Amino acid sequence: MKNYVLTPGPVPVPEFVLLEMAKPIIHHRTEEFEEIFFKASQGLKKVFMTEEEVLILASSGTGAMDAAVCNTLSKKDKALVINGGKFGERWLKICKAYDVETEEIKVEWGKAVNPKEIEKVLKKHKDIKAILIQASETSTGVKHPIEEIALLTKDRSDIILIVDGITAVGAFPVEFDKWGIDVLIGGSQKAFMMPPGLAFIALSNKAWEFNKNSNLPKFYLDLSQAHKNSLKKTSPWTPAVTLIIGLNAVLNYFDKIGLDNLFRRHSILSEATTKGFEAIGLENFAKGCTSSALSVIKSPESIDAGVIVKELKNKYGMIVAGGQDQAKGKIFRITHMGYLDKADIIAVIAGVEGILIELGHKFKNGAGVATATKILNTL
């Protein structure tokens, strides 16, 4: 059966990228590769919406999350973690590993944090040195209000805003320079429509100042080394050559279609998906704070979402993600990032409709596809 990967990372990789990466290997210490590395860095700046250097790491996104902490903070520093899902939890674990103290704002899964709550905590704990948050929480589909939160930190020199944008950068605008973000992270297997294996990270001047005082040990993930080398069009350690060649091809493609159109595509796929499912009575788990990177849909009360995930695979070869931990069995998650288009969204809604019918669920059959198609036609 033909497979359709529709998970929020890894996502479908364009054929032209796969073939570009299948070309004979080149050596990384050559002018040819340095040019590719440089172009990729420049292209990343556009997507990160910054004039700062965007560093390319050979690691998963978690490697860059680790680097964000150990390159800016020190032992016993206090950080405020916004925890509204699996990746918010990960910030807590990273801080713990480095003996960084944390205040936590627990956010109900499926809801966005209220910046006023952050303001309150910052007033109470004046020694908080960093806010750690997700721009888009992959486990819930929630988009946190980064622009508003940045207003709380941008004019203070004693606190930085660290944003995990792994499922956000490239999916929708995350304006590093304009909003005043201090650390922003992206990952190759998300909106960059690449295989996993690369992470990206940008630091503001303020974050580099923090870096000078950070006493947490680091070597492989030492961003000052990566920065120094990036300015010389290379990386301190052997870069993941083929992945960077693929990235460069993707960034060329972004240039060709235009970043606005890329964002618009995600946005329309997102609207079509959430509205389409709503038309058959399936709720948007992140209603009111939906990230356009992915749709997270609640299964009907009486149906285990795991069954939908399983049947989509068995019947149609469609791979979507289920829920994790407390959301297990309650939700399924569909990517809008990656090399996909209208037909994929129509197909997955039709697939779910088909499964619900077989399960004897009552709903207005066809309404999902009809609603989604109408919205998709605006693309």
Next chain:
Amino acid sequence: MKNYVLTPGPVPVPEFVLLEMAKPIIHHRTEEFEEIFFKASQGLKKVFMTEEEVLILASSGTGAMDAAVCNTLSKKDKALVINGGKFGERWLKICKAYDVETEEIKVEWGKAVNPKEIEKVLKKHKDIKAILIQASETSTGVKHPIEEIALLTKDRSDIILIVDGITAVGAFPVEFDKWGIDVLIGGSQKAFMMPPGLAFIALSNKAWEFNKNSNLPKFYLDLSQAHKNSLKKTSPWTPAVTLIIGLNAVLNYFDKIGLDNLFRRHSILSEATTKGFEAIGLENFAKGCTSSALSVIKSPESIDAGVIVKELKNKYGMIVAGGQDQAKGKIFRITHMGYLDKADIIAVIAGVEGILIELGHKFKNGAGVATATKILNTL
């Protein structure tokens, strides 16, 4: 011009591996991928010559070197670093980053360490907790006597032997279990004939005991997490899916040709190269302690090795590596790892002969190719 990558990493990747990696992406949390991950782990055990789990990291080899230190040692522990080249130096830098104290045995570039010297230092400093060494030092082409050195540590419970085998594992036998190595590291872009982006690491029971007491902070590189997940056929963070699929294809190929034959190929390519160059008066930089992973050849006194490297590229499209730091201009380095064979070795020797003639260097023209060909014919 057609390019021939002959550098000791990255090395030529077989076409069947490149095409395998160019297939549509699959999701990592699926039975399909878990099976691939598991097979790759099992295949790695054979190459690492161990029954222990071999962990797969999404990082360059340096990431695994970092992990080797921060997962086994503690602050202010003392380590003995064998420093005979660029990668020996890297051990010192990693220890420094983690505030691990070091004793250093400086070894002349191009020479192997004498185990008796190590024995002497261990007698003097009974508090040394780890020996850090390269099995094959890529900057000099030297093979260090790991088997003999392991005799000094294997029966002691208070010291571990950490071996950077990045340019060794898969190139020649490095017998983890039999010799009693405690930590061994490999890298994808070397004898595994893959693009860079994966590192491999195995730990002995003794090393896992050290891990329990290690207080150095780690998160992304936390090997106990990687170990726990590896036993469940997965990795704690998103794995570099396509690279692992490629790795699996390589390991299948190793199975087909037989590990002994793989080692034998490197060994004969190495002998042919060093003897071939000797026949035209160019010395083996690592004479008497040659790693069969690569040949490091001294350029004639009067000729800058950089010119040979440059002209090989310009005239023949052959990419070999020059010397670094103190060896800059003095040596050039040719891989025997990767998807290459007799013709590549004949061609590079012929290329160097051609360049030396143009530079007016006097030697028995044709002797290099003739000598090498004779040896290669035993393959």
